[in-house]
Each structure stands twice: as structure tokens, then as C-alpha cells.
Amino acid sequence: MNSIPDKKLVVFDLDGTLAESKSVVDAGMSDILGKLLEIKQVAVIGGGSHSQFTKQFLAGLKVPNELLPKLHLFPTCASQYYYHEDGEWKEKYADRLTGEEKEKILSAFNETFREHNYEHPEEVFGEIIEDRGTQITFSAVGQEAPVAKKQAWNEVKNSVRLAMAKTMKNKLAEFEVRTGGMTSIDVTRKGIDKAYGIRKIEELLGVPIDHMIFVGDALYPGGNDEPVKQAGVATIQVSGPEEVKKLIREWLIDNKQ
Secondary structure, eight states: OOOOOOOOOEEEBTTTTOOOOOOOOOOHHHHHHHHHHSSSSEEEEEOOOHHHHHHHHHOOOOOOOOGGGGEEEHHHHHEEEEEEEEEEEEEEOOOOOOHHHHHHHHHHHHHHHHHOOOOOOOOOOOOOOEEEEEEEETTTTTTTHHHHHHHHHHHHHHEEEEHHHHHHHHHHEEEEEEEEETTTTEEEEETTHHHHHHHHHHHHHHHHOEEEEEEOOSSSTTTGGGGGGGGGGGEEOOSHHHHHHHHHHHHHHHOOO
């Protein structure tokens, strides 16, 4: 087990780590994160938009307001940063795509769908292609799809998604193209991934990388958390929210010793 007492900042992935895919953080996670915030700074980084962070993370987080300045949100792989001040969440920066860049990305998606003879499912839940301002995301069964629907699609179609992502990379060499979650393909400006996110966190919060620890569910080769290793941060691979709760409980015990 990685020890926490010598770390100043814990960085968590969101989807699949603090919460099940696109599900709201539960009461147990909220409670234990509150206890962690009493002793550490916490950052949350993910591919979702700020609105997704609000719905999935903040909506379920019930911690005292005086602890929120110790919590830092980095949506869309840290191409945005939100901090809490004077009782509200404020945007520090957002590296937004231009209209021309968005048009090129959308065109590449449509070309890729045709080239792979890909047909969207008849039943979708929310937007299939979402403009997140700093990122364009394709979600095969829609942004709001239940986890079971995503799993079912992934079991049958993940190889198609990987092939389409490869095609997108060839079409958009000047952008960053990566798969995320079970059904998504994300596109941002070049160099924006979770390694970039760790470096931005170091710069903005003034916490050296060796004083951080990253916790995520996809640190394996090809996983969307794997790039953090390039930044040199200590990492812990978890299977999901229940393992995260157990990990934090162990840290809290260690911190008292």
C-alpha cells in the first residue's frame, strides 16, 4: 500500500474511480472524501465537461463549505480548472477550441463513421457527439446512457471504437485523440492528456509532483489514466469506488499513527 502521510495532494480520476461510470458520487464516498479533505488537498481530473463534474461529482458531495477551497476540479483532462472561493466555484482558465478547430474535428468524425460503415444505435441516451468547449467527445450510446447499456455496447463494439480512434488519429495529427471510459472517443488540442493535467496541477497549486499521489481505474497500458505515469507521479490502480473508499480509510488510520 502507498503511504499518504508524506503526500500533500491526492489526485483522483472521476469516472470509474470516485463514481461508477456517469453515476453520481454516493453518500459513502462523499463522507470519506470530507474526512480526507480535513487532512489533505484533493484534486479531481477527468475527461468529462464541467457540467458533467457538477452533475456527477458536486451533486453528490456533501462536505462543509470551509473544506471546499482544498478541493480542485480539472475537467476535460485539465484543459479547465475550477476552484472554490467566496462560496462559489470559479473558472481559473479554459483552453477552448476555436470554431475552425471544432469544425475540423466534427468533419473527421463524420468521415470516420462513413469509412468504417458505422451506424449509430437506434436507442441512444443524450448527445452522441458533445462539444465540451475544450474537448469534443463521441459517446456511442449517448452521454446519459446507463452503465449497463455502455457495458453491452463495449462488449460487442469496442474493437470498432479502437479502429475508429486509430483512423481519427491519422486524420487529426495536430490534435490529441484518445479513447475514454467504455464508449467514448475524446479529442483535444495536442498534448492535452492526464500527464498534461498533472503538470498543470503542479504549476497552479504549487505542489511538487513528488508530493502528489494519483488514484485511477485505468492506469494499465492503453488506459486513459496511463499518461499520468509520464509525469512521474506516484500512482495507485483501483478497481472502482469501493476500493477507493477502502484505500482512503487505510490512509486515515495511517495519518493518526
